[in-house]
Amino acid sequence: MRGVPHLNELNKKYRERGFEIVAVSSEAAGTIEDKMVKGASASFGVVKADIAALYQTNGIPHGWVLDAEGKCIWEGHPAQLNDAQIEEWIKDLAPGKITREVQKPLKASVEAYNKGQFGKAFEAVAEHLTSEDAKVKADAEYVNGVIEKRKAAGEAKAKKLRDAGDLVKLLPVLEEEAKGWEGSEYGKACGDEAKTVKASKEYKLCAKAADAWAKLEPKLNDLADDKAAKALEKFIKDFAGTPQAKLAEERLKDLK
Amino acid sequence: MKATALGLLALASVLFAGSLSAVAVGEMGPDFKFDKSWNTIEGATKLSDYRERVVLVERWATN
Known part of the structure; x- marks a missing residue:
């Protein structure tokens, strides 16, 4: 339980940006709830499951960090986790859904974004970036920032596969980007590249x-x-x- | 009888050893279901619900 404040802090800092903590114990639900959730005020994800055979370790606590595809990228004592490592791991992660309440004029953009229609969302947010209403302008900047980060993540993912020469994995990524960004120049560029890739030797x-x-x-x-x-x-x-x-x-x- | 018991024990240890695994860096982290959960994100019931995110799986116990 000594490690809880550290994990609470990491959870608070990084959950919104895509770093998720799942603390697993096989003890009775009542014990977990009393000691961890209530007693130690853990604010991160706590789970009852028996994973001793799947995630074998000599000492507890022990942690494994899995990337967006589920591959293990770190293991060790959770107290050794630091900000620099986590920043590096989440750097290229695509942002998740927008759950924050926004001013009314931005609802259409947020709705499109959450449906995966990034091109439409991008178009819908543009005019509000210069709004005279400060609250609308601030929300527009936030939504625009998330959309741009989503685009950067898509570009980074494609670049990694392109550099590795992994065209089999690159093609579906490009096709997905083309669909999500339909109506935008970026979407068209992805669609064109997808066609070129598919036709190549x-x-x-x-x-x-x-x-x-x-x-x-x-x-x-x-x-x-x-x-x-x-x-x-x-x-x-x-x-x-x-x-x-x-x-x-x-x-x-x-x-x- | 004793031989059978020993045989079973040997078999059991082979099966057990086969099912045990430590997840090393570079390997896929196996998926598992949550029997019960607190503070997890919207309706997650298994680890793979967290794909697209970076996840710390931590094993802990009160004793």
């Missing part, structure tokens, strides 16, 4: 590489080392430049 190679890797990878452990090395070398040659070829290179290194 590189995309076809990437799709084949993903299929072939899914078939080869589970078989590797059953193969003798020299045979596995040969299969990996062939894969690297056939699918050069794809993210799966990189995975194959790593496996080959491990083997040697």
Whole structure:
């Protein structure tokens, strides 16, 4: 329970920006409620579940940080978590729904944003940015800021996949951005890029590489080392430049 | 009888060892359902309801 004030502080600072705490205990619901929720005034998410077999650890408390896709990016004692780490983790996170109450003229923009119609939301907020009503102007700036952050997150996600050459994952991201930002220049650019990607030779190679890797990878452990090395070398040659070829290179290194 | 018990014990330990896992950095954090929850975001009933966010899963106990 000693760690609760630290976690309360992190929760207060970062929850709105997408960092979520889930404290899990397998004890009786009454005990959890009395000691943690009421007794220690925990303001973050508290859950009853038995995860001892899934998240194994030698000592309690122990924490695991999972990214937006559910992949573990940190583990350790929760007291060691600091602001700089969390800032870095949430930097490129897409903002969630807008739950704050806004002035009436902005409701249409917020509604569109929460439905995932970002292009429409962006268009609807523009005229209020110069409103003479200070309250409307302030809310317009807030909503506009969230929409821009959403766009930056989408761009960052696409850039990461583009840089990694992972065209198979890039295509659905671009298509989703094009749909969300319909009616805007950015949406059109995403749609155009999606078409170019889909028609490219590189995309076809990437799709084949993903299929072939899914078939080869589970078989590797059953193969003798020299045979596995040969299969990996062939894969690297056939699918050069794809993210799966990189995975194959790593496996080959491990083997040697 | 004793042999059967030992056999069962061996089998059980193999099964147990197979189901135990520590989640390491780079691996996927397994999903789990919440039996009961407090202060969690709108209607979340399992860990995967938090996808698209960064989550700290913390194991704790009162004793």
